[in-house]
Amino acid sequence: MPANAAASESIADREVVITRTYDAPARLLFEAWSKPEHLMKWFGPVGWPLTLCEVDFRKGGRFRFAMTGPDGRQNTPFGGEYLEIVPNRWIVYDNGFETPGAEKMIVTVTYDEKGGSTTLTIHTLFASVAMRNEHVGGGFEQGVGSGLDQLAGVVAGMRARERS
Amino acid sequence: MIPAAAEPLDLVFAALADPTRRAILARLAVGEATVNDLVAPSDLSQPTISKHLKVLERAGLVSRGRDAQFRPVRLEAAPLAGAAQWLGDYHRFWAESLDQLDTYVKELKRKEARHAGKRRRK
Numbered sequence: 001m002p003a004n005a006a007a008s009e010s011i012a013d014r015e016v017v018i019t020r021t022y023d024a025p026a027r028l029l030f031e032a033w034s035k036p037e038h039l040m041k042w043f044g045p046v047g048w049p050l051t052l053c054e055v056d057f058r059k060g061g062r063f064r065f066a067m068t069g070p071d072g073r074q075n076t077p078f079g080g081e082y083l084e085i086v087p088n089r090w091i092v093y094d095n096g097f098e099t100p101g102a103e104k105m106i107v108t109v110t111y112d113e114k115g116g117s118t119t120l121t122i123h124t125l126f127a128s129v130a131m132r133n134e135h136v137g138g139g140f141e142q143g144v145g146s147g148l149d150q151l152a153g154v155v156a157g158m159r160a161r162e163r164s
Numbered sequence: 165m166i167p168a169a170a171e172p173l174d175l176v177f178a179a180l181a182d183p184t185r186r187a188i189l190a191r192l193a194v195g196e197a198t199v200n201d202l203v204a205p206s207d208l209s210q211p212t213i214s215k216h217l218k219v220l221e222r223a224g225l226v227s228r229g230r231d232a233q234f235r236p237v238r239l240e241a242a243p244l245a246g247a248a249q250w251l252g253d254y255h256r257f258w259a260e261s262l263d264q265l266d267t268y269v270k271e272l273k274r275k276e277a278r279h280a281g282k283r284r285r286k
Binding site for chain 1: 253254255256257258259260261262263264265266267268269270272273276
Protein backbone atom coordinates (compact mmCIF):
# COMPACT_ATOMS: atom_id res chain seq x y z
CA MET A 1 0.00 0.00 0.00
CA PRO A 2 1.18 3.52 -0.74
CA ALA A 3 0.73 4.59 2.89
CA ASN A 4 3.17 1.88 4.01
CA ALA A 5 5.63 2.69 1.25
CA ALA A 6 5.56 6.30 2.43
CA ALA A 7 6.29 5.47 6.04
CA SER A 8 9.95 4.80 5.29
CA GLU A 9 10.32 7.97 3.21
CA SER A 10 10.85 11.23 5.06
CA ILE A 11 8.15 13.88 4.94
CA ALA A 12 10.62 16.47 3.66
CA ASP A 13 11.17 14.37 0.53
CA ARG A 14 7.45 14.09 -0.12
CA GLU A 15 6.24 17.64 0.45
CA VAL A 16 5.92 20.81 -1.57
CA VAL A 17 5.07 24.19 -0.08
CA ILE A 18 3.75 27.06 -2.16
CA THR A 19 2.85 30.46 -0.69
CA ARG A 20 1.26 33.62 -2.01
CA THR A 21 0.19 36.84 -0.30
CA TYR A 22 -3.04 38.53 -1.29
CA ASP A 23 -4.34 42.02 -0.63
CA ALA A 24 -7.62 40.57 0.63
CA PRO A 25 -9.11 39.31 3.88
CA ALA A 26 -8.90 35.60 4.69
CA ARG A 27 -12.67 35.18 4.59
CA LEU A 28 -12.82 36.16 0.88
CA LEU A 29 -10.02 33.74 -0.02
CA PHE A 30 -11.63 30.99 2.02
CA GLU A 31 -14.93 31.71 0.28
CA ALA A 32 -13.23 31.44 -3.11
CA TRP A 33 -12.13 27.88 -2.22
CA SER A 34 -15.46 26.74 -0.84
CA LYS A 35 -18.01 26.97 -3.68
CA PRO A 36 -18.07 25.76 -7.30
CA GLU A 37 -19.30 29.15 -8.55
CA HIS A 38 -16.02 30.63 -7.26
CA LEU A 39 -13.65 27.71 -7.89
CA MET A 40 -14.66 27.56 -11.54
CA LYS A 41 -13.42 31.14 -11.96
CA TRP A 42 -9.83 30.52 -10.98
CA PHE A 43 -8.85 26.90 -10.27
CA GLY A 44 -6.47 25.38 -12.80
CA PRO A 45 -3.78 26.62 -15.17
CA VAL A 46 -4.59 29.20 -17.84
CA GLY A 47 -6.48 27.53 -20.67
CA TRP A 48 -7.54 24.57 -18.52
CA PRO A 49 -10.85 25.59 -16.91
CA LEU A 50 -12.76 23.33 -14.54
CA THR A 51 -15.61 21.77 -16.47
CA LEU A 52 -16.60 19.38 -13.69
CA CYS A 53 -16.82 20.84 -10.19
CA GLU A 54 -18.82 19.01 -7.54
CA VAL A 55 -18.26 20.19 -3.99
CA ASP A 56 -19.76 18.96 -0.74
CA PHE A 57 -17.95 21.45 1.44
CA ARG A 58 -18.02 19.99 4.94
CA LYS A 59 -15.77 17.72 6.96
CA GLY A 60 -16.12 14.25 5.45
CA GLY A 61 -17.70 15.71 2.31
CA ARG A 62 -16.20 14.97 -1.10
CA PHE A 63 -15.20 16.99 -4.14
CA ARG A 64 -14.77 15.98 -7.75
CA PHE A 65 -13.06 18.14 -10.38
CA ALA A 66 -12.04 17.78 -14.00
CA MET A 67 -10.42 20.28 -16.34
CA THR A 68 -10.81 20.64 -20.07
CA GLY A 69 -7.72 21.49 -22.07
CA PRO A 70 -7.32 23.57 -25.21
CA ASP A 71 -8.02 20.48 -27.34
CA GLY A 72 -11.57 20.42 -25.90
CA ARG A 73 -11.16 17.05 -24.21
CA GLN A 74 -11.95 16.67 -20.54
CA ASN A 75 -9.04 15.38 -18.49
CA THR A 76 -9.25 12.48 -16.03
CA PRO A 77 -11.38 13.57 -13.07
CA PHE A 78 -9.68 13.93 -9.70
CA GLY A 79 -10.94 14.54 -6.21
CA GLY A 80 -11.08 13.41 -2.64
CA GLU A 81 -12.44 14.17 0.79
CA TYR A 82 -12.41 17.26 2.98
CA LEU A 83 -10.58 16.03 6.07
CA GLU A 84 -10.75 19.23 8.08
CA ILE A 85 -12.35 22.61 7.60
CA VAL A 86 -11.86 25.59 9.92
CA PRO A 87 -13.57 28.62 8.35
CA ASN A 88 -11.14 31.39 7.33
CA ARG A 89 -8.20 29.48 8.84
CA TRP A 90 -7.50 26.24 6.99
CA ILE A 91 -8.79 23.45 4.78
CA VAL A 92 -7.30 19.96 4.64
CA TYR A 93 -8.26 17.54 1.88
CA ASP A 94 -6.90 14.51 0.13
CA ASN A 95 -6.77 14.42 -3.64
CA GLY A 96 -5.98 11.94 -6.36
CA PHE A 97 -6.84 11.04 -9.94
CA GLU A 98 -9.73 8.67 -10.55
CA THR A 99 -7.48 6.01 -12.02
CA PRO A 100 -7.09 2.53 -10.55
CA GLY A 101 -4.34 2.40 -7.95
CA ALA A 102 -3.71 6.16 -8.07
CA GLU A 103 -1.96 7.50 -4.99
CA LYS A 104 -3.32 10.43 -3.05
CA MET A 105 -1.79 13.65 -1.86
CA ILE A 106 -2.88 15.47 1.27
CA VAL A 107 -3.23 19.21 0.77
CA THR A 108 -3.39 21.71 3.64
CA VAL A 109 -4.39 25.22 2.69
CA THR A 110 -3.76 27.82 5.40
CA TYR A 111 -5.08 31.39 5.40
CA ASP A 112 -3.00 33.71 7.56
CA GLU A 113 -4.43 37.23 7.71
CA LYS A 114 -2.36 40.19 8.94
CA GLY A 115 -3.35 43.82 8.57
CA GLY A 116 -5.82 43.20 5.76
CA SER A 117 -3.56 41.02 3.64
CA THR A 118 -3.58 37.25 3.73
CA THR A 119 -0.80 34.79 3.16
CA LEU A 120 -2.01 31.61 1.59
CA THR A 121 0.12 28.52 2.13
CA ILE A 122 -0.53 25.38 0.14
CA HIS A 123 1.27 22.47 1.72
CA THR A 124 1.13 19.26 -0.29
CA LEU A 125 2.22 15.93 1.15
CA PHE A 126 2.51 13.30 -1.54
CA ALA A 127 1.96 9.62 -0.68
CA SER A 128 5.47 8.72 -1.82
CA VAL A 129 8.64 10.25 -3.24
CA ALA A 130 7.76 8.58 -6.54
CA MET A 131 4.42 10.40 -6.58
CA ARG A 132 6.07 13.70 -5.71
CA ASN A 133 8.57 13.29 -8.53
CA GLU A 134 5.83 12.35 -10.93
CA HIS A 135 4.02 15.62 -10.20
CA VAL A 136 6.90 17.94 -9.50
CA GLY A 137 9.92 16.44 -11.23
CA GLY A 138 13.32 15.83 -9.70
CA GLY A 139 14.27 19.47 -9.31
CA PHE A 140 14.14 21.71 -6.30
CA GLU A 141 12.86 25.22 -5.68
CA GLN A 142 15.77 27.57 -6.34
CA GLY A 143 14.86 31.15 -7.12
CA VAL A 144 12.53 29.93 -9.79
CA GLY A 145 9.50 32.15 -9.35
CA SER A 146 11.09 35.33 -10.66
CA GLY A 147 12.43 33.54 -13.71
CA LEU A 148 9.16 32.03 -14.79
CA ASP A 149 7.97 34.73 -17.18
CA GLN A 150 11.37 35.24 -18.75
CA LEU A 151 11.82 31.51 -19.18
CA ALA A 152 8.45 31.24 -20.86
CA GLY A 153 9.54 34.02 -23.22
CA VAL A 154 12.81 32.28 -23.98
CA VAL A 155 11.12 28.97 -24.70
CA ALA A 156 8.54 30.66 -26.92
CA GLY A 157 11.37 32.33 -28.84
CA MET A 158 13.13 29.01 -29.31
CA ARG A 159 10.00 27.30 -30.55
CA ALA A 160 9.43 30.11 -33.03
CA ARG A 161 12.97 29.65 -34.29
CA GLU A 162 12.58 25.90 -34.62
CA ARG A 163 9.46 26.42 -36.76
CA SER A 164 11.08 28.98 -39.06
CA MET B 165 9.38 13.26 -19.13
CA ILE B 166 10.94 13.25 -15.71
CA PRO B 167 14.64 14.10 -15.71
CA ALA B 168 16.70 11.05 -14.86
CA ALA B 169 18.87 12.85 -12.32
CA ALA B 170 18.18 15.95 -10.27
CA GLU B 171 21.70 17.29 -10.51
CA PRO B 172 21.74 18.61 -14.09
CA LEU B 173 18.39 20.29 -13.45
CA ASP B 174 19.80 21.85 -10.28
CA LEU B 175 22.53 23.42 -12.42
CA VAL B 176 19.93 24.64 -14.91
CA PHE B 177 17.80 26.30 -12.24
CA ALA B 178 20.82 27.78 -10.47
CA ALA B 179 21.85 29.24 -13.82
CA LEU B 180 18.34 30.58 -14.46
CA ALA B 181 18.13 32.18 -11.01
CA ASP B 182 20.18 35.18 -12.19
CA PRO B 183 18.57 38.02 -14.21
CA THR B 184 21.72 38.73 -16.25
CA ARG B 185 21.92 35.12 -17.34
CA ARG B 186 18.23 35.11 -18.24
CA ALA B 187 18.80 38.25 -20.31
CA ILE B 188 21.65 36.48 -22.10
CA LEU B 189 19.39 33.50 -22.87
CA ALA B 190 16.63 35.80 -24.11
CA ARG B 191 19.14 37.44 -26.46
CA LEU B 192 20.40 34.05 -27.66
CA ALA B 193 16.84 32.90 -28.31
CA VAL B 194 16.90 35.37 -31.21
CA GLY B 195 20.09 33.90 -32.65
CA GLU B 196 23.70 33.08 -31.79
CA ALA B 197 26.00 35.87 -30.71
CA THR B 198 29.62 36.59 -29.93
CA VAL B 199 30.70 37.63 -26.45
CA ASN B 200 31.09 41.18 -27.75
CA ASP B 201 27.50 41.13 -29.04
CA LEU B 202 26.39 40.20 -25.54
CA VAL B 203 28.58 42.79 -23.78
CA ALA B 204 27.47 45.70 -26.00
CA PRO B 205 23.83 46.14 -24.81
CA SER B 206 24.68 45.49 -21.13
CA ASP B 207 26.38 47.66 -18.51
CA LEU B 208 28.68 44.78 -17.68
CA SER B 209 32.30 44.14 -18.51
CA GLN B 210 33.46 41.37 -20.77
CA PRO B 211 34.94 39.32 -17.90
CA THR B 212 31.63 39.50 -16.04
CA ILE B 213 29.67 38.35 -19.08
CA SER B 214 32.23 35.58 -19.65
CA LYS B 215 31.76 34.44 -16.05
CA HIS B 216 27.99 34.23 -16.56
CA LEU B 217 28.53 32.35 -19.83
CA LYS B 218 30.63 29.75 -18.01
CA VAL B 219 27.75 29.12 -15.59
CA LEU B 220 25.34 28.76 -18.50
CA GLU B 221 27.77 26.48 -20.33
CA ARG B 222 28.20 24.26 -17.27
CA ALA B 223 24.41 23.92 -17.06
CA GLY B 224 24.39 22.90 -20.72
CA LEU B 225 22.21 25.89 -21.61
CA VAL B 226 24.67 27.32 -24.13
CA SER B 227 27.48 26.00 -26.26
CA ARG B 228 30.43 27.80 -27.89
CA GLY B 229 31.33 27.54 -31.55
CA ARG B 230 34.73 26.39 -32.77
CA ASP B 231 35.56 29.58 -34.66
CA ALA B 232 38.82 30.38 -32.85
CA GLN B 233 38.43 34.12 -33.09
CA PHE B 234 34.78 34.70 -32.20
CA ARG B 235 33.52 31.46 -30.64
CA PRO B 236 29.84 32.36 -31.11
CA VAL B 237 27.53 31.44 -28.24
CA ARG B 238 24.49 29.35 -29.05
CA LEU B 239 21.42 28.47 -27.00
CA GLU B 240 20.96 24.75 -26.31
CA ALA B 241 17.28 23.82 -26.26
CA ALA B 242 17.26 20.49 -24.43
CA PRO B 243 18.00 21.49 -20.80
CA LEU B 244 15.68 24.46 -21.07
CA ALA B 245 12.92 22.21 -22.33
CA GLY B 246 13.60 19.97 -19.31
CA ALA B 247 13.30 22.97 -17.01
CA ALA B 248 10.10 24.13 -18.70
CA GLN B 249 8.70 20.63 -18.33
CA TRP B 250 9.55 20.69 -14.65
CA LEU B 251 7.81 24.01 -14.25
CA GLY B 252 4.96 22.73 -16.37
CA ASP B 253 3.65 20.40 -13.71
CA TYR B 254 2.60 21.06 -10.16
CA HIS B 255 4.25 24.46 -9.71
CA ARG B 256 2.84 25.88 -12.90
CA PHE B 257 -0.55 24.52 -11.98
CA TRP B 258 -0.55 26.47 -8.73
CA ALA B 259 1.29 29.54 -10.02
CA GLU B 260 -1.34 30.05 -12.69
CA SER B 261 -4.27 29.10 -10.44
CA LEU B 262 -3.09 31.53 -7.78
CA ASP B 263 -2.65 34.32 -10.35
CA GLN B 264 -6.22 33.76 -11.45
CA LEU B 265 -7.35 33.68 -7.82
CA ASP B 266 -5.71 37.08 -7.33
CA THR B 267 -7.76 38.56 -10.16
CA TYR B 268 -10.92 36.88 -8.92
CA VAL B 269 -10.51 37.92 -5.28
CA LYS B 270 -10.07 41.54 -6.40
CA GLU B 271 -13.41 41.18 -8.18
CA LEU B 272 -15.02 39.75 -5.02
CA LYS B 273 -13.61 42.67 -3.03
CA ARG B 274 -15.01 45.21 -5.46
CA LYS B 275 -18.44 43.55 -5.37
CA GLU B 276 -18.41 43.56 -1.59
CA ALA B 277 -17.43 47.24 -1.47
CA ARG B 278 -20.25 48.09 -3.89
CA HIS B 279 -22.80 46.24 -1.76
CA ALA B 280 -21.50 47.87 1.41
CA GLY B 281 -21.86 51.27 -0.28
CA LYS B 282 -25.47 50.52 -1.21
CA ARG B 283 -26.25 49.43 2.33
CA ARG B 284 -24.83 52.64 3.74
CA ARG B 285 -26.89 54.77 1.36
CA LYS B 286 -30.14 53.04 2.37
